[in-house]
Amino acid sequence: MPDRVRIALDAMGGDHGAEVILPGADVSLTRHPDIVYLLFGNRAALEPVLDRLPRLKAKSKLVHTEIAIRMDDKPSQALRYGRWKSSMWLAIDAVKKGEADVAVSAGNTGALMAMARFNLKMIHGIERPAIAALWPTMKGESIVLDVGASIGADETHLVNLAAMGSAMARVLFDIERPTVGLLNIGVEEVKGLEQVREAGRILREGQFPHFDYHGFVEGDDIGKGVVDVVVTEGFAGNIALKTAEGTAHQLASYLRAAMNRTWAARLGYLLARQAFRTLRDKMDPRKSNGGVFLGLNGVVIKSHGGADAEGTAAAIDMGYDMVRYELLAKIGQSMARDLKATATETARLASGVSS
Numbered sequence: 001m002p003d004r005v006r007i008a009l010d011a012m013g014g015d016h017g018a019e020v021i022l023p024g025a026d027v028s029l030t031r032h033p034d035i036v037y038l039l040f041g042n043r044a045a046l047e048p049v050l051d052r053l054p055r056l057k058a059k060s061k062l063v064h065t066e067i068a069i070r071m072d073d074k075p076s077q078a079l080r081y082g083r084w085k086s087s088m089w090l091a092i093d094a095v096k097k098g099e100a101d102v103a104v105s106a107g108n109t110g111a112l113m114a115m116a117r118f119n120l121k122m123i124h125g126i127e128r129p130a131i132a133a134l135w136p137t138m139k140g141e142s143i144v145l146d147v148g149a150s151i152g153a154d155e156t157h158l159v160n161l162a163a164m165g166s167a168m169a170r171v172l173f174d175i176e177r178p179t180v181g182l183l184n185i186g187v188e189e190v191k192g193l194e195q196v197r198e199a200g201r202i203l204r205e206g207q208f209p210h211f212d213y214h215g216f217v218e219g220d221d222i223g224k225g226v227v228d229v230v231v232t233e234g235f236a237g238n239i240a241l242k243t244a245e246g247t248a249h250q251l252a253s254y255l256r257a258a259m260n261r262t263w264a265a266r267l268g269y270l271l272a273r274q275a276f277r278t279l280r281d282k283m284d285p286r287k288s289n290g291g292v293f294l295g296l297n298g299v300v301i302k303s304h305g306g307a308d309a310e311g312t313a314a315a316i317d318m319g320y321d322m323v324r325y326e327l328l329a330k331i332g333q334s335m336a337r338d339l340k341a342t343a344t345e346t347a348r349l350a351s352g353v354s355s
């Protein structure tokens with residue numbers, strides 16, 4: 001177990017840049033004093049904020065660059081002008097060079113995926129990375145992937161996602177055989193896109209020794225905690241994630257308005273204040289902010305572009321835990337075993353060979 005965790009932070013990423021990223025880093029530092037930061041960004045933008053955060057400043061090294069990836073850049077554009085010199089690239093490169101244990105960015109997702117894949121390379125047997133997110137449920141937590149790393153997926157990639165997600169679930173949740181479900185528009189086998197139906201057939205008919213296939217799950221099953229791992233391609237996964245976050249904000253807004261409407265409601269709130277605080281904490285999407293890129297030779301955490309300081313801290317906390325408890329190595333070992341078995345089964349079933 002390392003005696004400190006070195007975090008490379010893209011301090012210019014996201015919708016708000018250093019004014020939110022650095023306070024978030026300071027919040028995480030209060031929870032994990034053994035963090036040291038490598039901050040990448042424009043010195044002129046970072047230093048005034050660091051001067052207001054003396055504890056963070058004392059635990060950080062600032063690496064100057066004037067190049068920041070824009071949120072609306074295409075991955076090809078970002079690679080063309082940001083390779084070797086942008087705050088995002090340099091944070092990832094620090095992981096590659098062994099100068100940092102984990103890179104965290106709230107920047108452009110497509111650019112982050114392209115740069116991470118180009119720089120760190122993929123684990124053998126995986127063609128594309130996936131963003132895996134921890135999702136609060138009525139039963140605890142589940143893992144949902146992919147929530148935005150790439151758009152579209154054939155049946156082979158979906159089956160690989162099942163192997164990757166179940167490997168993560170075994171390590172994080174200490175479950176011997178996690179349950180896996182495929183997100184679909186219905187639970188019937190005849191519903192959904194052809195690739196999803198074919199992935200469902202392979203998972204249903206295959207013999208996968210390290211996870212149990214539950215079947216198709218619908219959107220409302222995610223929050224119920226029906227399965228330990230929910231598999232989907234990045235387009236649908238990202239919509240599901242942002243819909244859940246928006247619904248949480250909407251319900252919180254409704255609740256605040258209702259509690260302030262009459263004196264009786266305000267009195268009721270005071271009497272049940274602790275219960276409402278518990279509800280607020282469970283509904284707070286900031287606490288589950290952050291997704292880990294699975295499949296890379298290194299730890300990269302994607303924070304929501306619109307996250308505030310508390311949400312940024314949650315993403316950094318996830319990166320911290322990945323390093324502190326050596327989760328990447330453990331997930332990688334489990335994933336290698338799963339992917340080998342999955343590839344064998346997928347090939348066998350695709351060719352129509354019976355057991």
